[in-house]
Amino acid sequence: TRTTRPQRLLQAVSINAVRGDPDSVIKAIDHFCKHTEWAMNVGDEKGAILDLVVMETCPSTVLELGTYCGYSTVRITRLLPPATKLITVEMNPEYAHVARQVIQHAGLQDKVCVLEGESADLIPKMANMFGIQAFDFVFLDHWKDHYLPDIRLLEDCGLLAQGSVVLADNVVCPGAPDYLNYVRYNLKYSSRFYQAHLEYTRVLDGLERSEYQGD
Ligand SMILES: COCc1ccccc1-c1cc(O)c2[nH]cnc(=O)c2c1
Numbered sequence: 352t353r354t355t356r357p358q359r360l361l362q363a364v365s366i367n368a369v370r371g372d373p374d375s376v377i378k379a380i381d382h383f384c385k386h387t388e389w390a391m392n393v394g395d396e397k398g399a400i401l402d403l404v405v406m407e408t409c410p411s412t413v414l415e416l417g418t419y420c421g422y423s424t425v426r427i428t429r430l431l432p433p434a435t436k437l438i439t440v441e442m443n444p445e446y447a448h449v450a451r452q453v454i455q456h457a458g459l460q461d462k463v464c465v466l467e468g469e470s471a472d473l474i475p476k477m478a479n480m481f482g483i484q485a486f487d488f489v490f491l492d493h494w495k496d497h498y499l500p501d502i503r504l505l506e507d508c509g510l511l512a513q514g515s516v517v518l519a520d521n522v523v524c525p526g527a528p529d530y531l532n533y534v535r536y537n538l539k540y541s542s543r544f545y546q547a548h549l550e551y552t553r554v555l556d557g558l559e560r561s562e563y564q565g566d
């Protein structure tokens with residue numbers, strides 16, 4: 352096929368969503384994925400849980416690992432007050448390019464920084480790049496094998512503080528068993544599981560919320 356799935360998703364947004372209206376961007380993507388073509392966005396069911404966790408955290412600094420087309424970036428950023436910043440990391444340049452356009456369609460480009468590259472390379476540079484101490488909220492939604500090394504790297508770089516909340520997608524499907532074992536049995540974290548389904552399907556999946564207890 353001439354176009355890619357992210358490009359087809361972006362076209363659905365540009366046709367069906369109202370510029371500057373994040374909720375219409377979210378609805379357009381969910382409609383596209385339900386009726387036209389499945390895509391690996393966190394989706395509406397898990398997205399509603401993501402919304403609740405973000406709202407109860409009231410974060411000032413947010414990190415997302417795994418941007419894809421920017422669906423969860425828009426979901427999170429639309430809930431943040433004006434002065435906050437969201438940093439999202441995407442290793443695939445084509446995904447990053449589509450995400451920037453989706454985020455711009457939602458009118459949220461001034462609150463988001465889309466970084467292209469490997470999370471393992473970028474995490475150690477973030478404190479200096481953005482003048483931040485710790486992240487109040489982290490959303491893990493990239494390659495499942497990187498969840499555990501990346502949360503350990505965030506700890507080692509001092510980017511988690513007491514009360515920091517880490518929410519991980521897909522802990523059942525595709526699954527992140529080593530990550531789950533770590534956050535559930537390590538006293539540095541207080542964890543809970545939110546049962547849900549793989550986006551736009553009836554396959555079981557879920558989110559794991561892990562609160563850092565401090566050093
Ligand atoms: C490319 O596999 C797509 C797929 C196929 C079957 C089951 C799950 C997934 C899936 C679902 C997700 O929410 C995902 N989120 C982030 N990075 C992913 O690789 C990912 C994969």
Ligand SMILES: [Mg+2]
Nearest residue numbers: 393492520521
């Ligand atoms: Mg996911």
